[in-house]
Amino acid sequence: MRLKEKVAIITGAGVGMGREASVLFGKEGASVGIFDLNVDAANETAELVKIAGGKAHVIQGDVSKEADVQRAIDETVKAFGKLHILYANAGVLWKDRDKSVTDTTEENWDKVQAINLKGPFFLTKHGIPALRNSGGGSIILVGSISALAGFTLAQDSYTCAKGALISLCKSLAIQFAPEQIRCNIIHPGFIDTPLQAPYLNDAKRTAIAGEIPMRRLGNARDIANAALFLASDESSWMTGAEMVVDGGFMAM
Numbered sequence: 001m002r003l004k005e006k007v008a009i010i011t012g013a014g015v016g017m018g019r020e021a022s023v024l025f026g027k028e029g030a031s032v033g034i035f036d037l038n039v040d041a042a043n044e045t046a047e048l049v050k051i052a053g054g055k056a057h058v059i060q061g062d063v064s065k066e067a068d069v070q071r072a073i074d075e076t077v078k079a080f081g082k083l084h085i086l087y088a089n090a091g092v093l094w095k096d097r098d099k100s101v102t103d104t105t106e107e108n109w110d111k112v113q114a115i116n117l118k119g120p121f122f123l124t125k126h127g128i129p130a131l132r133n134s135g136g137g138s139i140i141l142v143g144s145i146s147a148l149a150g151f152t153l154a155q156d157s158y159t160c161a162k163g164a165l166i167s168l169c170k171s172l173a174i175q176f177a178p179e180q181i182r183c184n185i186i187h188p189g190f191i192d193t194p195l196q197a198p199y200l201n202d203a204k205r206t207a208i209a210g211e212i213p214m215r216r217l218g219n220a221r222d223i224a225n226a227a228l229f230l231a232s233d234e235s236s237w238m239t240g241a242e243m244v245v246d247g248g249f250m251a252m
């Protein structure tokens with residue numbers, strides 16, 4: 001029960017890492033605001049959280065819309081009375097529309113920024129006052145190894161949004177540390193989730209696994225475990241940090 005009596009909100013909790021973290025957090029005693037565009041997926045996650053022993057409240061909405069995010073915070077606090085953990089997990093990887101700067105339209109650049117960067121801005125803007133009212137808390141941002149190095153197959157808007165989150169992480173960490181509000185960022189490597197599924201087949205999985213020192217792709221639980229540590233009081237003296245969870249890829 002590492003999150004006993006804690007309340008979390010997780011964006012993009014319908015599938016992938018957000019779902020896995022929701023269920024794990026619930027199993028560890030948390031009440032979870034399940035926020036997602038896809039309400040059917042969010043409802044399924046909520047059922048799994050309840051089966052795991054946690055409490056769940058579903059909020060349907062779009063992280064790129066400020067009113068939706070504000071409502072999500074308000075509803076989570078109303079449902080559970082307080083808020084301790086903001087997990088800005090939602091993100092999109094649109095390899096068909098977000099490419100090198102030379103091949104990306106302004107509209108597609110802006111859409112990716114709106115979800116991947118403005119979403120965490122809205123979540124922290126409206127969530128930090130609620131953490132403060134609860135006596136402190138933990139903010140978890142999600143970057144990517146693609147923000148740490150260049151790749152020849154570019155998704156430049158995605159990469160820039162994830163890179164900007166590193167700066168946001170450090171700024172929030174320093175601003176709010178005196179109020180016991182921590183902020184850390186996880187950089188996942190190649191994780192086998194619905195986000196990557198359109199770009200993977202068995203041959204590609206094998207080829208990518210061969211490039212990773214641990215010789216396998218990551219799974220959603222690998223990241224949820226890192227998020228659990230950052231959400232819990234076990235990391236209570238850790239803020240402004242970047243946690244790379246990638247099977248050793250960036251160490252090469």
Ligand SMILES: NC(=O)c1ccc[n+]([C@@H]2O[C@H](COP(=O)([O-])OP(=O)(O)OC[C@H]3O[C@@H](n4cnc5c(N)ncnc54)[C@H](O)[C@@H]3O)[C@@H](O)[C@H]2O)c1
Pocket residue numbers: 011012013014015016017018035036037038041061062063064088089090091092093115142143144145187188189190191192193194195196
């Ligand atoms: N999978 C990877 O290899 C990988 C690697 C590095 C970083 N990441 C990052 O990890 C995070 C989680 O990725 P994942 O692989 O679990 O993704 P996923 O696509 O499997 O799940 C994302 C969830 O977010 C929801 N979502 C998408 N847009 C939304 C919006 N505008 N508002 C609300 N919800 C929205 C989707 O409905 C979905 O339930 C993302 O920020 C992603 O960029 C993923």
